[in-house]
Amino acid sequence: MTRTLLVAPGQRGALPTIRDAIDNSDGDTVISIAPGEYAEELVLERRNIVLKARDPGTVTLLPPSGDQPTLTLTGGSLELHGLAVKCVDHPAIRVSGGKLKLTDVEASSSFAAVIMVGDGGSLDLRTSKILGGQYGIIVEDADGVVDTCEIRDIADDAVILRLGAQVALRNLTIAGCGFRGVYMYQAGTSSVERCDISQTGDAGIAVADQTSPSIVECWVHDTQGVGITVGRGCGGVIEDCRVENTADPGVQIAEGARTEIREGASRAGKAAVGATVARSNQQDLAQVDKLLADLDNMVGLDGVKDEVRALIDEIQVNEWRRSEGLSVDAVSNHLVFAGAPGTGKTTVARIYGGLLKALGILPNGNFKEVSRRDLVGQYIGHTAEKAASAFDEARGGVMFIDEAYTLARSSGSGADFGQEAIDTLVKLMEDHRDEVAVIVAGYTKEMVDFLDTNPGLASRFAKTLTFENYSPEQLVKISQFVAKSADYVLGADVEIALLEWFGQIDRDANFGNAREARKLLERMRKSQSTRLRGLGSRPTRDDLRTLTLEDLLHAISGAS
Structure with missing residues (x-):
């Protein structure tokens, strides 16, 4: 029988640390963790443990020192649900011979692989994010599934499958890697299916050393190296993939490789792929109707209501087109709200975020409201860090910047840190346009001036909605x-x-x-x-x- 233990420091009747809960576990145990950061030595040997955030997204696991992974599993099984796992000099999670399952997890490590699985272990990673690290995921002599995940901002290779690995990669979004997106060698018949791979420093997908993978319905684009490269002696199939804006040739098959290419490797007009698209199939149309009813019940704002409905209609039709395999133009979810205070801009922004979540465009629809003080630092380099941190906290939902025009005003100290915040946001909005809806709000005239502060700023926004004074x-x-x-x-x-x-x-x-x-x-x-x-x-x-x-x-x- 599965036992559940509660970890909540300072709460009577609960255990103070995760380590205490593990030590008190007997057989299959679910450990429910209260919000907070937990810097603990978590080494599990032949245990069957489930670590679950009591409130998803509120629990962060950290190593107590810089000389060990955050989580180490040897034998047994470990499941993580709704947690963040961070490390610096070592893997965030290391598995040797155990079974690792992660759902809705965010993991990172600055100078090591984020997740390492080996020695006959297995990996089941779904609806999660790997953000930052020397490498993203390394699987060696192990099997697994990685499905509907995002892997971004990796210094080297995003995914390495090697030396007996047998892994299915499905519905992944891989972007911003210093070297390759997916690198496979001696990885048997591993597969890469419906993945979006872009912005890599070398090849999008590299296959080497007796690997015979299935690479199916992938979109490899905007890479510094070739899109897909296959080495001598490799086999497998490349089927119905799109390879665009890569080094020539888009698909490079070495002499002596047995790889079969089906239906061409540069076919336009295919349905979108990747983690965001996979999630977008999960729509809650009842919630859409409820939120639109809430919008209609607001006093006045007839023009704003019409504009929001038009945006939602366009999003819905685009999703229908994608499901039929028709091409869809890229659409920005960023908006400008212009008008006087007290005209319902914040309320409409919250409803808009909820609509994007209900339509499957954004993962969670969270609402983060920020102002100049949350984005602008006090010294050189501080502003970019603050702006990026605030943006990262808004990922998956709406970032609402009230009185955004104040970013364009000098603080009078001589250094224009507000402009640095604007420039940072412009880049982030483009690089992560499928992850966050940025809404900037303020007086009409001041917002016009604000949009002129950066040559690329105005183009990032889909539309300006004007909020009139109430009668x-x-x-x-x-x-x-x-x-x-x-x-x-x-x-x-x-x-x-x-x-x-x-x-x-x-x-x-x-x-x-x-x-x-x-x-x-x-x-x-x-x-x-x-x-x-x-x-x-x-x-x-x-x-x-x-x-x-x-x-x-x-x-x-x-x-x-």
């Missing part, structure tokens, strides 16, 4: 909604008085739209409290719920 009638509706959500009602003649008040407010640069309504309702609530306290008796339930004309007049007089 007096719309502000009254917002006031009613705010009151109702806080369990208040507006008394007789209050709505008429509100309409008159909102109609005479100066709509200068400081006008806050919905914020004005919320602030006024808050002052009315305080006025009501003063009035009810002065009654000399306990107010009725209706008294407690009703905001009167007297409350409004008192709130207005206090604001003027």
Whole structure:
């Protein structure tokens, strides 16, 4: 029978460390881990352990020192779900003769292979990310499956299958490698299927030394070396692949190789491949309808609603085209929201992120709001680091930059670190356009000036959505909604008085739209409290719920 143990430092009834939970395990054990960073020596020998984040994406495993891997498995089995595993000078995860299964894991190591599996072990890696490392994944004398994963920013080879490895690579996105994307030697009949491999310093896929792989429906593009190279004595098949913008020849078969090429290796118009596309098949159309209904229920913003619906329609049609094998132009999910404060930009951005997740375009739809202070550093080199870190935290969802135009304003210290942040974001938005939707927001005129600060900035955004000021009638509706959500009602003649008040407010640069309504309702609530306290008796339930004309007049007089 499987036992579950909870690790939560400082919580009564829970174990303080993962090591304690492992030592207390007996047979098959699931260890549920509370949010936090855990720097522990985790060496497992002949154990059957499942490590699971209680809240996915909130747990990070680190080595206690720089002289060992973060996780070492010898025999037995280890499963990881929803965790991050980081290391520096050694592999993040090393397996010798054991069974390793990872789902929704993010792993990295600066100066070593991120994951190493050998000595008859096995690897089952799905819906995960390998980010950074000397090598991404090395499998030797072991078997496995790597499916629907992203491997990026690797110093050398992204995947090495060697010396008896037998591995199926499916639906991978491999990009940004210093040497090769996939390198196979003495790797039997391993396979590479429906993978997107790009931005490699040498070949996209290199096959050598008696390996006979199946390379099927892959897209190899934008590589410094040839797209696919096969060495003497190798066999296998290259079937229905696209090889574009690589060194010549796109596919290089050495004399003496037995590899068969089917249907050509440079065929355009094929369906998209890779990890993002594999995930995009999982659509939640019921959630799409719900989010669009939430959008429709917002007061005003008719033009914005139409624009968002048009974007969603285009995304949906593109997904249908992909499923039929038709070509689809690259579409940016980045947007500009222009308009005064309090016009619903943040709310619409959250809905938009949810829609992209429901349509399978973004993995999680998380929403990260940042401003200048989150992106701009205090010294040379600090800004690029901060901007990249904030961007990385937003991966899989929406990065919302409010008052983005402030990045283009000098701090007065002489160094223009805001411009450095803009330049960093421009590159990141292009390199990772399928992973993050960046939304920049601010006043209309200032956003026009902001887009002129970098020659490539404007082209990164699909569209500008303009948020108009709310009319007096719309502000009254917002006031009613705010009151109702806080369990208040507006008394007789209050709505008429509100309409008159909102109609005479100066709509200068400081006008806050919905914020004005919320602030006024808050002052009315305080006025009501003063009035009810002065009654000399306990107010009725209706008294407690009703905001009167007297409350409004008192709130207005206090604001003027």
